[in-house]
Amino acid sequence: MTLTVDFVPVTFMLPADYNLFVEEFRKSPSSTWIMKPCGKAQGKGIFLINKLSQIKKWSRDSRTSTFVAANSGKEAYVISLYIDNPLLIGGKKFDLRLYVLVTSYRPLKCYMYKLGFCRFCTVKYTPSTSELDNMFVHLTNVAIQKHGVSFSHPQLESER
Incomplete structure (x- = not known):
């Protein structure tokens, strides 16, 4: 195969x-x-x-x-x-983090951890070249997004 x-x-x-x-x-x-x-x-x-x-x-x-x-x-x-032309949710880029342990390839045997998470951009996506420098449009990294005006995270809000 x-x-x-x-x-x-x-x-x-x-x-x-x-x-x-x-x-x-x-x-x-x-x-x-x-x-x-x-x-x-x-x-x-x-x-x-x-x-x-x-x-x-x-x-x-x-x-x-x-x-x-x-x-x-x-x-x-x-x-x-x-x-x-990425897949969007609510017009925003996102990524999924899912954790899988592969214990064998022949036969394929893997285990998926039941918890994972999703990260979103705080600004709606546009392919416009005028927005190439706007990382709030393009990168889902929390380290970037937490500085955006639209960012909201209860745990991080209490740390501010």
């Missing part, structure tokens, strides 16, 4: 795959891409691009980073084609 995964967007590691990325970018220059640093968490350092000049700016700015790709002098990033 062969498993084909065709729902994962085209993805590259920068700076190592830079030339391959540029080749793919030029196939559809109106596309948006999302860049995520390999050595950070909680939405830090994530940004969206839609022009090659933005990659060149990243390349110049990343020389002072602390997490450096081997022999390159540049911070390592994952860059993926941005899904510009």
Whole structure:
């Protein structure tokens, strides 16, 4: 049995795959891409691009980073084609966190933990290029969203 995964967007590691990325970018220059640093968490350092000049700016700015790709002098990033028509709930992006333990592949045997959670953006999604810098539209990370004016979480409200 062969498993084909065709729902994962085209993805590259920068700076190592830079030339391959540029080749793919030029196939559809109106596309948006999302860049995520390999050595950070909680939405830090994530940004969206839609022009090659933005990659060149990243390349110049990343020389002072602390997490450096081997022999390159540049911070390592994952860059993926941005899904510009995501599934939305109430017009907002979301993600689900479900926990599964796989104990065997042949035969497939897995257990799903009954608890999970869902995270939402606080601002309605728009694919507009004028909103590329608005992380409240694009990232569901609580570390980002808790700073939005529409964020509401009872536990976090009591900590403020």
